[in-house]
Amino acid sequence: MNEAWVEQIRERYRGFIKEKVNPGAVERDAAAATLSRELLREAASLGLFRLPLPKRLGGEAVDELRWGLVLEQLGYLSVDASFPTLVGLFVGTHQFLLGLGRTDLEERYLRPLGRGDGLVSFAYTEGADPFSFRSRALEVPGGYLLHGEKHMVSGGTIADAFIVYVRDEKNDLLAFLVERDDPGLEILPLQLSGLRALGVAALRLKDVRVGPERLLVASDGLREAQSYLNARRASVVPPMVGRMQAILEGCVESLGATLRYDRPLTDMQNVQARLGRMSVAVEISRAAMYRTLERLSRGETDALWDASISATKYFVTEQALQVAEAALRLLGTRAYLRENHFERSVRDFLAGLAAAGAQDTLEVDLGVMAISAIEQRRRQPPKGGQP
Numbered sequence: 001m002n003e004a005w006v007e008q009i010r011e012r013y014r015g016f017i018k019e020k021v022n023p024g025a026v027e028r029d030a031a032a033a034t035l036s037r038e039l040l041r042e043a044a045s046l047g048l049f050r051l052p053l054p055k056r057l058g059g060e061a062v063d064e065l066r067w068g069l070v071l072e073q074l075g076y077l078s079v080d081a082s083f084p085t086l087v088g089l090f091v092g093t094h095q096f097l098l099g100l101g102r103t104d105l106e107e108r109y110l111r112p113l114g115r116g117d118g119l120v121s122f123a124y125t126e127g128a129d130p131f132s133f134r135s136r137a138l139e140v141p142g143g144y145l146l147h148g149e150k151h152m153v154s155g156g157t158i159a160d161a162f163i164v165y166v167r168d169e170k171n172d173l174l175a176f177l178v179e180r181d182d183p184g185l186e187i188l189p190l191q192l193s194g195l196r197a198l199g200v201a202a203l204r205l206k207d208v209r210v211g212p213e214r215l216l217v218a219s220d221g222l223r224e225a226q227s228y229l230n231a232r233r234a235s236v237v238p239p240m241v242g243r244m245q246a247i248l249e250g251c252v253e254s255l256g257a258t259l260r261y262d263r264p265l266t267d268m269q270n271v272q273a274r275l276g277r278m279s280v281a282v283e284i285s286r287a288a289m290y291r292t293l294e295r296l297s298r299g300e301t302d303a304l305w306d307a308s309i310s311a312t313k314y315f316v317t318e319q320a321l322q323v324a325e326a327a328l329r330l331l332g333t334r335a336y337l338r339e340n341h342f343e344r345s346v347r348d349f350l351a352g353l354a355a356a357g358a359q360d361t362l363e364v365d366l367g368v369m370a371i372s373a374i375e376q377r378r379r380q381p382p383k384g385g386q387p
Helices: 005-033 039-045 064-077 084-101 103-113 219-256 268-298 308-336 342-353 360-380
Strands: 122-123 136-140 143-153 160-165 175-177 185-189 201-210 213-216
Touching: 005 039, 005 084, 005 143, 039 084, 064 084, 064 219, 064 268, 084 103, 084 122, 084 160, 084 219, 122 143, 136 160, 136 175, 143 160, 143 175, 160 201, 160 219, 175 201, 175 219, 175 360, 213 219, 219 308, 219 342, 308 342, 308 360
Parallel strands: 122 160
Antiparallel strands: 136 143, 143 201, 160 175, 175 213, 185 201
């Protein structure tokens, strides 16, 4: 996995996260305060957002595997899980825009991303399936009028623009770019139990007028949305794996410094066994993540819905919750103290149950995929004509 490169990345951002991101994490969580634009711009000044951008836009063009390793290290170093989550979110939406191949978007949003500006979020869900969206686009002279509401928009409180999915008069799903200062757009901050610095918001659109140049996807928007969400599942995993490793190390350090009957708790076999189970969860999660990222980098995944990506997101989320719960059981009240942050990690990992596809939905989808694959194999004639 190119350990030297990973260590280089870790050292590149260690000081910034230790000195700028971590010190305010507890206060941001208590106040449900979004990570500031100034903090993101400072991260950008260290080259963070340029890493996955193409070189023609001033980036370093790292592939999906290396970008995943960056997010893993950010998750390991940052006690505020909202930081790597926001970084992955904004890079993901900009990769979506890059895939549209429009130079006007590159100059307005992609190049500024390297400076921590031009941040774009993704406004999709309304609490209903896409065939039941109530948000609508009405074509009028000179453009469109958008009307409706969007729920749970990550980064919504600080984003400069939003990729908004609405239905047209023919009931086709379209995507538009809506900017923060467009008349008729209202941004309503929401408070969550976890990832409280993520800046989640609802959008209310009241006859927002946009020009034809703001139309990003003119038809079959569901296909484009699925492509984005498929890629997003891959990017939410690495920060969780990094944080799981940090929790395991924090437990070993704390338990090793605690004596019972003149012996450190790490000498006790029941403690060793639970730590062993935590270690298994971390290692298998990391192995699944690496395999998925390597397949992404080689272009071997399905662009719309990939079983490996979805299964990895599902599995790692479940393992992360088990690791965080184990930390609470091992440390007791110490797990809730300011210096440990493990109670917040439980709340943050719970957000993974809904991120980029709810766990229950993924279970159904993966089950349907497994049934289809098995039935298809059964219908194939045996090789060599043998029964």
